[in-house]
Amino acid sequence: MSSSKLLKGSxxxxxxxxxxxxxxxxxxxxxxxxxxITAGExxxxxxxxxxSLHKLEAEGLLSTETQMxxxxxxxxxxxxxxxxxxxxxxxxxxxxxxxxxQKLLNPKLGLG
Amino acid sequence: MSSSKLLKGSxxxxxxxxxxxxxxxxxxxxxxxxxxITAGExxxxxxxxxxSLHKLEAEGLLSTETQMxxxxxxxxxxxxxxxxxxxxxxxxxxxxxxxxxQKLLNPKLGLG
DNA sequence: TTCTTATGCATAAGAAAATTATGTATACTT
DNA sequence: AAGTATACATAATTTTCTTATGCATAAGAA
Numbered sequence: 001m002s003s004s005k006l007l008k009g010s011x012x013x014x015x016x017x018x019x020x021x022x023x024x025x026x027x028x029x030x031x032x033x034x035x036x037i038t039a040g041e042x043x044x045x046x047x048x049x050x051x052s053l054h055k056l057e058a059e060g061l062l063s064t065e066t067q068m069x070x071x072x073x074x075x076x077x078x079x080x081x082x083x084x085x086x087x088x089x090x091x092x093x094x095x096x097x098x099x100x101x102q103k104l105l106n107p108k109l110g111l112g
Numbered sequence: 113m114s115s116s117k118l119l120k121g122s123x124x125x126x127x128x129x130x131x132x133x134x135x136x137x138x139x140x141x142x143x144x145x146x147x148x149i150t151a152g153e154x155x156x157x158x159x160x161x162x163x164s165l166h167k168l169e170a171e172g173l174l175s176t177e178t179q180m181x182x183x184x185x186x187x188x189x190x191x192x193x194x195x196x197x198x199x200x201x202x203x204x205x206x207x208x209x210x211x212x213x214q215k216l217l218n219p220k221l222g223l224g
Numbered sequence: 225t226t227c228t229t230a231t232g233c234a235t236a237a238g239a240a241a242a243t244t245a246t247g248t249a250t251a252c253t254t
Numbered sequence: 255a256a257g258t259a260t261a262c263a264t265a266a267t268t269t270t271c272t273t274a275t276g277c278a279t280a281a282g283a284a
Binding site: 008009010014017018021034037038039041042091094095096098100101102103104105107 | 120121129133151154203210212214215216
């Protein structure tokens, strides 16, 4: 996430959420999907993405499958069973966090 | 912010926002206010808070004033003029970020 | 034909921003 | 006497980025 330098710590949750909806995705596809959804405002760098994917795989949350497409390698990632559970947990935690952050940013609503 | 380990990078914005509303606050007060507003879900640690306050002061965004209250030192922080401007900017950036994050977490709404 | 952009993965060096642990000090409660 | 609350501060470590670099193929522009 280059443009804003905000919200370090949410990348893994974003990845898990996207994979919850898409069955399988490859790295480059994830960067493009995020860019598309956020109208170009989030740019996930490879230096952040690939280490994060590798870590999630090492933790047993993602499984991989490599394909050759048009003479290029694609490494597809899918949620494991544990990954699916963790996706729910992490998304819920992040949403909870956002609610609290909104209370801080918008105290009139929060304490109304 | 100990409990969730999320949203690293938003602490400075939270501080600026609180000071935008409160004229002046001291460190311990900030930790208690955040805890109160978020019903105990955000716990700002001293190890995060004080370095962040010092940095904001070094950047000219905050000014300080020390008082003795009941035999204890309190260091009050206030927004400078530049701090006030920066508070607006950072809050707007964070809100913008949250909008995009919501699009990722709630794609059905985002692309509706 | 050469350069740039796009596609696709990966790692290393460095910076930023936390966590955790520690230290000092006063005051109140158990 | 020990623990909790108030109040500030810093150091060591960890996490998670950014930036830079590297490899490789393909397509389009100059």
